[in-house]
Amino acid sequence: MTETQGDAVPDGAAVYREVLSRPYLRVLSLSALLGVPIALACFFFVSLQHWLQHEVWAALPAALGYEEAPWWWPLPALCLAGLILAPVLTRMPGHGGHLPVDGLGGTPVGPRALPGVVLAALATLPLGVVLGPEAPLMAVGSALALLAVRRMRGADDPRTTGVVATAGSTAAISTILGGPLVSALLVVEAAGLGGARLAALLMPCLIASATGALVFTGFGTWTGLKTGGLALPAVPPAANPDVGDFLWGLPIAALIACVLTLGRHMGRSTARWTGRGNAMTRTVLCALAVGVCLSAYALLTGRSPRDAALSGQETLAELAAHPTGWSVAVLFALVVCKGLAWAVSLGGLRGGPIFPALLLGAAGSLACAGLPGLGTAPALACGICAAATAVMGLPLCGAVLTALLLGADAYDQMPLIVGASVVAHLTTLLMNRRGTATP
Numbered sequence: 001m002t003e004t005q006g007d008a009v010p011d012g013a014a015v016y017r018e019v020l021s022r023p024y025l026r027v028l029s030l031s032a033l034l035g036v037p038i039a040l041a042c043f044f045f046v047s048l049q050h051w052l053q054h055e056v057w058a059a060l061p062a063a064l065g066y067e068e069a070p071w072w073w074p075l076p077a078l079c080l081a082g083l084i085l086a087p088v089l090t091r092m093p094g095h096g097g098h099l100p101v102d103g104l105g106g107t108p109v110g111p112r113a114l115p116g117v118v119l120a121a122l123a124t125l126p127l128g129v130v131l132g133p134e135a136p137l138m139a140v141g142s143a144l145a146l147l148a149v150r151r152m153r154g155a156d157d158p159r160t161t162g163v164v165a166t167a168g169s170t171a172a173i174s175t176i177l178g179g180p181l182v183s184a185l186l187v188v189e190a191a192g193l194g195g196a197r198l199a200a201l202l203m204p205c206l207i208a209s210a211t212g213a214l215v216f217t218g219f220g221t222w223t224g225l226k227t228g229g230l231a232l233p234a235v236p237p238a239a240n241p242d243v244g245d246f247l248w249g250l251p252i253a254a255l256i257a258c259v260l261t262l263g264r265h266m267g268r269s270t271a272r273w274t275g276r277g278n279a280m281t282r283t284v285l286c287a288l289a290v291g292v293c294l295s296a297y298a299l300l301t302g303r304s305p306r307d308a309a310l311s312g313q314e315t316l317a318e319l320a321a322h323p324t325g326w327s328v329a330v331l332f333a334l335v336v337c338k339g340l341a342w343a344v345s346l347g348g349l350r351g352g353p354i355f356p357a358l359l360l361g362a363a364g365s366l367a368c369a370g371l372p373g374l375g376t377a378p379a380l381a382c383g384i385c386a387a388a389t390a391v392m393g394l395p396l397c398g399a400v401l402t403a404l405l406l407g408a409d410a411y412d413q414m415p416l417i418v419g420a421s422v423v424a425h426l427t428t429l430l431m432n433r434r435g436t437a438t439p
Contacts, residue, residue: 027160027163027164027204028204028207030148030149030164031163031164031167031171031204031207031208032207032208032211033211034144034145034148034164034167034168034171034208035171035207035208035209035211036211037144037148038140038141038144038145038168038171038172038208039171039172039175039211041140041144041172042137042140042141042172042175042176043175045118045121045122045133045136045137045140046133046137046175046176048122049121049122049125049126049133052122052126053125053126053310055126056077056126056127056128057069057073057126057128057306057309057310061073068304068306069304069305069306070298071295071298071299071305072295073295073305074128074290074291074292074294074295074298074305074309075288075291075292075295076291077127077128077291078127078128078129078287078288078290078291078294079284079287079288079291080127081123081124081127081128081129081287081349082283082284082285082286082287082288082349083284084119084120084123084124085120085123085124085283085287085349085350086279086280086281086283086284087280088116088119088120088123088350089120089279089280089283089350090279090280092113092115092116092119093112093113093115093116094109094110094112094113094114094116094117095113095116096116096117096119096120096350097109097113097116097117097120097121097135097136097139097350098135098139099271099346099347099350100131100135100267100345100346100347100349100350100351100352100353101264101267101268101270101271101346101347101353103353103391103392103393104134104135104138104173104186104352104353104354104392108142108143108145108146108162108165108166108168108169109138109139109142109143110142110143110146111143111144111146111147113139113143114139114140114143114144117136117139117140117143117350118136118140120136120350121133121136121350121351124287124349124350124351125310125311125351126310128290128291128294128305128309128310129287129290129310129345129349129350129351130290130294130308130309130310130311130312130338130341130342130345130356131311131342131345131346131349131350131351131352131353131355131356132311132312132313132351132352132353132354132355132356133176133311133351133352133355134173134176134177134352134354134355135350135351135352135353136350136351136352137172137173137175137176137352138169138170138172138173138352139169140172141168141169141170141171141172141173142165142166142168142169142172143168144168145164145165145167145168145169145171145208146161146164146165146168148164149161149164149165163204164204166204167204167207167208167209168208170183170184170186170208170209171183171208171209171211173186174209177401177404180209181400181404182397182400182401182404183209184209185394185396185397185400186392186394186397232316232317232320232321232405232406232407233317233321234317234320234321235320235321235377235380235406235407235409236320236323236375236376236377236380236409237377237409240412241375241378241412241413241415241416242373243373244372244373244374245373245374245375245378245379245416246416246419247373248368248371248373248374248379249365249374249378249379249381249382249416249419249420250382250419250420250423252364252365252368252374252379252382252383252386253382253383253385253386253419253420253421253423253424253427254386254423254424254427255364256360256361256364256365256382256383256386256387256390256424257386257389257390257423257424257425257427257428257431258427258431259335259339259360259364260357260360260361260386260387260390260391260428261390261427261428261431261432262343262431263339263342263343263346263360264343264346264353264391266340266343266344266346266347267342267343267344267345267346267347268346268347269347270286270343270344270346270347270348271346271347271348272347273347274286274347274348282348283348283349286344286345286347286348286349287348287349289341289344290341290344290345290349293308293337293338293340293341293344294308294309294337294338294341296337297333297334297337297338300333300337301329301330301333301334303330307334308334308337308338308341309341311351311352311355311356312338312355312356312358312359312360313355315359316355316358316359316362319359319362319363319366320362320380323366323369323376323380324376326363326366328367328370331363331364331366331367332367334359334360334363335360335363335364335367338356338359338360338363339360342356342357342360353391354388354391354392357387357388357390357391358384358387358388358405360387361383361384361385361386361387361388361390362380362383362384362387363383364383365379365380365382365383365384365386366379366380366383377409377413378413378416380406381402381406381410381413381416381417381420382416382417382420384402384405384406385398385399385402385417385420385421385424386398386420386421386423386424387424388401388402389420389421389424389425389428390424390425390427390428393425393428395421395422395424395425396421398421398424398425399417399418399421402417402421403417
């Protein structure tokens with residue numbers, strides 16, 4: 001393919017000449033070096049978040065004489081989160097980062113907006129906001145990368161800054177998504193590129209993600225601090241899926257995709273509502289509404305509101321390790337209450353949308369695991385894969401993320417995982433056919 005006037009599409013030879021040029025090699029070297037400071041920043045960010053989360057939901061209730069957080073605990077916690085977040089959204093540069101309902105895309109966050117993003121995340125996510133740390137981590141990665149590229153020759157070239165910012169973001173998110181593989185696939189699917197141009201974009205992202213994941217893992221082992229990785233420590237015993245697993249699993253994947261897509265539509269409505277009036281007041285009301293949903297879960301089930309609060313990483317691990325310890329009624333209450341809290345958080349608060357969606361998918365599918373002919377392990381695989389695909393809009397990335405979560409047990413479930421990914425993606429596209437496609 002050759003370049004034509006007005007539609008400059010580089011051919012393969014031109015792209016490879018660019019890849020071997022000195023400016024590109026400098027970008028590649030910088031990407032490799034950036035993985036180290038970005039991984040360290042992400043490590044301390046996630047460690048501090050987990051420490052604050054433990055203090056709010058375990059240490060403080062224990063100090064007040066409670067064995068676990070009481071049912072009313074989310075109300076003051078989320079009210080405080082809203083009061084902290086409101087001035088960040090209205091007065092600080094960057095408005096605390098991207099809206100979670102828009103996914104993980106959007107313009108890279110620059111250094112000027114980074115303090116607001118970090119403050120919004122560290123001050124609200126540990127208080128029970130039903131969102132994950134992935135979007136703030138990507139903001140940290142892109143901001144540090146853009147800060148480093150300022151002193152680089154050719155820093156005013158938008159292509160250079162775009163590649164470096166993307167490399168920084170993928171290096172950051174690879175630290176919690178199981179390494180560079182998922183982040184690289186995210187770039188491949190989200191960019192919609194192909195051929196040589198894809199390789200030119202992908203190599204800096206891969207090398208930054210690889211060095212970042214290496215430092216993140218090694219530093220965690222050395223310090224012993226908890227970072228709450230995404231991998232599940234235990235999953236139900238797996239076996240080859242049979243006809244019953246497919247007959248039940250694929251419709252369940254479609255149902256989960258419907259529920260999560262409706263949640264995102266509700267999040268968009270919430271975002272429009274918060275943008276029309278007094279943003280500070282409506283942000284606090286959104287946070288309080290999340291607290292009401294979490295308290296309702298605790299009152300309905302008699303369990304700790306912590307099950308439905310936060311990103312859901314710990315609850316997902318507990319659910320996968322002991323699926324029979326949760327009744328169907330509790331699982332449905334978790335899906336309804338956490339789902340409503342997640343939808344409101346998507347449009348009114350700040351954080352990442354992926355982690356809570358994975359828990360919702362797992363809880364919804366395991367609630368159906370008692371159906372005749374449907375196994376527990378296939379149900380869990382379908383639920384996680386459908387949720388990941390629906391919330392990211394990326395079927396390949398959703399399937400690979402599910403496989404990494406399930407570990408060795410994913411091998412026997414791969415046909416079902418791929419089928420659930422396709423069904424969930426088609427369902428999401430069908431539900432979005434009259435609106436904006438999933439970013």
